[in-house]
Amino acid sequence: MISARGYAAHDPQSPLRAFAFERDEPRERDVQIQVLFCGVCHSDIHQAKNEWSNTVYPCVPGHEVVGRVTKIGAGVTTHAVGDIVGVGCMIDSCRHCKPCKLGLQNYCEGPNSWLATYNGPMVPAKQAPGGLNTYGRDNTYGGYSDVLVVRDDFLIRIPPALKPEVAAPILCSGVTTYSPMKHWGVQAGQKVGIIGFGGLGDMAVKLALAMGAQVVVFTSTEAKLEEARKLGADAVLESDAKALEPHASSFDFMLSTVPQRHDLNPYLPLLKRDCTLVVVGALEVMAPVNNQQVAFHRRSISGSLIGSIAETQEVIDFCALHGIGPDIEMLRIQDLNEAYARIEKGEVRFRYVIDMASLAEESVPTTLA
Amino acid sequence: MISARGYAAHDPQSPLRAFAFERDEPRERDVQIQVLFCGVCHSDIHQAKNEWSNTVYPCVPGHEVVGRVTKIGAGVTTHAVGDIVGVGCMIDSCRHCKPCKLGLQNYCEGPNSWLATYNGPMVPAKQAPGGLNTYGRDNTYGGYSDVLVVRDDFLIRIPPALKPEVAAPILCSGVTTYSPMKHWGVQAGQKVGIIGFGGLGDMAVKLALAMGAQVVVFTSTEAKLEEARKLGADAVLESDAKALEPHASSFDFMLSTVPQRHDLNPYLPLLKRDCTLVVVGALEVMAPVNNQQVAFHRRSISGSLIGSIAETQEVIDFCALHGIGPDIEMLRIQDLNEAYARIEKGEVRFRYVIDMASLAEESVPTTLA
Numbered sequence: 001m002i003s004a005r006g007y008a009a010h011d012p013q014s015p016l017r018a019f020a021f022e023r024d025e026p027r028e029r030d031v032q033i034q035v036l037f038c039g040v041c042h043s044d045i046h047q048a049k050n051e052w053s054n055t056v057y058p059c060v061p062g063h064e065v066v067g068r069v070t071k072i073g074a075g076v077t078t079h080a081v082g083d084i085v086g087v088g089c090m091i092d093s094c095r096h097c098k099p100c101k102l103g104l105q106n107y108c109e110g111p112n113s114w115l116a117t118y119n120g121p122m123v124p125a126k127q128a129p130g131g132l133n134t135y136g137r138d139n140t141y142g143g144y145s146d147v148l149v150v151r152d153d154f155l156i157r158i159p160p161a162l163k164p165e166v167a168a169p170i171l172c173s174g175v176t177t178y179s180p181m182k183h184w185g186v187q188a189g190q191k192v193g194i195i196g197f198g199g200l201g202d203m204a205v206k207l208a209l210a211m212g213a214q215v216v217v218f219t220s221t222e223a224k225l226e227e228a229r230k231l232g233a234d235a236v237l238e239s240d241a242k243a244l245e246p247h248a249s250s251f252d253f254m255l256s257t258v259p260q261r262h263d264l265n266p267y268l269p270l271l272k273r274d275c276t277l278v279v280v281g282a283l284e285v286m287a288p289v290n291n292q293q294v295a296f297h298r299r300s301i302s303g304s305l306i307g308s309i310a311e312t313q314e315v316i317d318f319c320a321l322h323g324i325g326p327d328i329e330m331l332r333i334q335d336l337n338e339a340y341a342r343i344e345k346g347e348v349r350f351r352y353v354i355d356m357a358s359l360a361e362e363s364v365p366t367t368l369a
Numbered sequence: 370m371i372s373a374r375g376y377a378a379h380d381p382q383s384p385l386r387a388f389a390f391e392r393d394e395p396r397e398r399d400v401q402i403q404v405l406f407c408g409v410c411h412s413d414i415h416q417a418k419n420e421w422s423n424t425v426y427p428c429v430p431g432h433e434v435v436g437r438v439t440k441i442g443a444g445v446t447t448h449a450v451g452d453i454v455g456v457g458c459m460i461d462s463c464r465h466c467k468p469c470k471l472g473l474q475n476y477c478e479g480p481n482s483w484l485a486t487y488n489g490p491m492v493p494a495k496q497a498p499g500g501l502n503t504y505g506r507d508n509t510y511g512g513y514s515d516v517l518v519v520r521d522d523f524l525i526r527i528p529p530a531l532k533p534e535v536a537a538p539i540l541c542s543g544v545t546t547y548s549p550m551k552h553w554g555v556q557a558g559q560k561v562g563i564i565g566f567g568g569l570g571d572m573a574v575k576l577a578l579a580m581g582a583q584v585v586v587f588t589s590t591e592a593k594l595e596e597a598r599k600l601g602a603d604a605v606l607e608s609d610a611k612a613l614e615p616h617a618s619s620f621d622f623m624l625s626t627v628p629q630r631h632d633l634n635p636y637l638p639l640l641k642r643d644c645t646l647v648v649v650g651a652l653e654v655m656a657p658v659n660n661q662q663v664a665f666h667r668r669s670i671s672g673s674l675i676g677s678i679a680e681t682q683e684v685i686d687f688c689a690l691h692g693i694g695p696d697i698e699m700l701r702i703q704d705l706n707e708a709y710a711r712i713e714k715g716e717v718r719f720r721y722v723i724d725m726a727s728l729a730e731e732s733v734p735t736t737l738a
Contacts, residue, residue, distance in 0.1 A: 285657045294670070296482075302670075
């Protein structure tokens with residue numbers, strides 16, 4: 001066993017705090033990583049606070065992980081000690097279902113679905129028909145920690161052109177917005193609407209612009225309008241109904257990155273006929289939708305869940321090629337709970353990235369999980 | 370002017386009653402029709418009772434019209450006196466917008482959208498930027514009447530293989546269900562779910578079966594289960610959660626024909642990855658949807674609005690070819706209000722069709738509209 005330490009939530013209310021635990025030694029095809037950086041995703045907060053009612057405590061969040069390979073199993077040929085690699089939202093999947101065979105691990109239909117980097121399996125293993133997940137435990141611990149062990153084919157190569165701390169958030173917020181844009185065929189010259197301008201929205205705007213699209217940002221925060229315009233997008237205040245009007249029936253694609261239940265009705269009339277609004281930010285019950293606005297121009301409302309391993313590599317390479325990445329702010333892990341509070345207030349447009357070196361300053365209790 | 374008579378609603382509460390009015394004489398490209406039969410659609414009731422808050426009174430419903438040509442304008446070459454023809458939900462459109470030029474009149478983006486057979490234009494002409502509609506009035510009167518005048522290219526040819534009274538409901542309930550099945554590519558061997566088994570549902574099931582699909586009907590009415598099975602479909606009681614389970618992630622396409630707000634959440638998990646549930650029955654605010662069920666398998670919720678003129682001709686010809694049509698019950702216009710009440714209770718699986726000969730028995734007040 002490997003001694004690991006990290007930051008964990010122990011219940012929905014208390015602040016996250018230092019936590020010591022053990023990880024399995026790398027097996028044949030596993031890679032051991034020293035975590036350098038880990039992005040803070042809004043879903044970390046949802047999960048730490050049990051807002052999806054499926055959190056297994058203690059919960060060590062973190063699925064935007066970049067680290068250095070420190071050890072590899074005997075069967076690993078694709079990564080070497082010293083490589084800079086990334087781990088996103090998944091560390092395994094069933095490998096046998098149709099989506100897995102198509103390389104769509106994020107839509108795995110196996111008994112436990114894909115294995116989440118933390119709080120996995122999504123269906124607690126003990127209740128799932130297949131029993132334990134491939135990591136032999138009924139909970140996985142994520143990237144808010146100093147060490148991670150992951151199967152080789154769920155690792156992403158981080159090219160030297162991308163700073164590791166900038167690459168980290170792309171592994172979730174990047175692929176979550178890139179995957180639907182690719183799937184629904186966003187291309188140069190199209191008009192793309194991005195609803196919400198936090199961590200996901202920031203990446204969505206940069207990716208859509210790099211794809212050659214005309215981008216309009218819809219935000220509820222007046223202070224963010226100027227930030228969006230600086231990137232080269234138009235920006236509209238969500239509450240300004242008059243400002244929405246000229247955009248009626250003009251969008252080829254819209255992406256909602258708002259991380260909670262919200263009203264899609266103001267946006268549906270902005271879509272062209274036969275076009276789609278995809279919700280990636282909110283995995284919950286949405287506000288009721290008026291089907292008149294959907295049916296009258298045969299519009300669609302869809303959802304999309306992160307992206308495949310291949311798409312994750314693709315978006316990392318795309319960002320390296322186009323020189324784009326999230327706006328980040330480095331965070332000491334000791335300031336994590338404060339950062340959570342700011343994100344929850346919707347104040348944060350950049351992505352917090354934890355510098356895992358700060359974890360060394362922690363005196364971690366010696367009692368194990 | 371042509372003296373016409375029909376049945377009209379004069380306010381949201383009172384029963385419909387006999388009503389005398391005038392229609393314009395046919396112009397160059399217009400065709401005058403003696404109405405033989407008119408289907409009763411659930412949306413007639415919504416409109417008569419102002420449930421969409423846009424009814425212009427007096428309101429003469431009826432958009433499933435079959436009649437005999439009695440007079441044609443000098444420029445009409447496609448129809449002759451004596452022909453049996455149909456009129457569906459639209460009698461005109463702007464003819465200039467992109468959808469119109471593509472032959473998608475039902476998605477017309479002109480200032481008044483398409484011109485509805487009754488209660489048209491949908492945006493009352495006086496408020497609309499383009500002013501009056503092409504019929505020179507701010508309200509159109511539908512097929513619950515003895516005579517209709519319609520532009521030649523919005524008429525449907527009814528082949529001799531279809532009884533005129535059977536053809537009538539196909540002009541709305543047929544094309545409304547046929548159009549999305551064609552658009553989303555329903556084909557032989559696929560599994561199709563039809564939610565709701567009234568007038569629309571009945572046509573949807575027959576069309577999907579004729580396309581070679583495996584069909585499952587979901588209904589809230591136990592008595593309808595056997596009816597669906599007789600047609601060759603499987604049937605499941607909506608409230609029976611256990612009966613839904615084996616259908617998880619198995620449908621290539623689902624169509625909701627329920628004519629009012631209802632909950633889609635039980636059905637979303639039944640769709641395969643990347644597949645679509647299309648709502649055609651309810652043009653209103655739906656129950657809130659859980660985006661988790663949408664995103665986790667990249668499902669879509671869409672809407673669809675009737676169908677184009679070409680699709681209306683196509684579904685009429687398809688029904689004639691396959692020998693299918695709605696189950697109908699003939700109705701004397703004097704029994705209309707009673708029929709409305711039964712439809713509203715959800716008791717009616719067949720389609721009521723008004724035999725317009727019954728209108729001759731009415732003593733209609735001589736005061737005009």
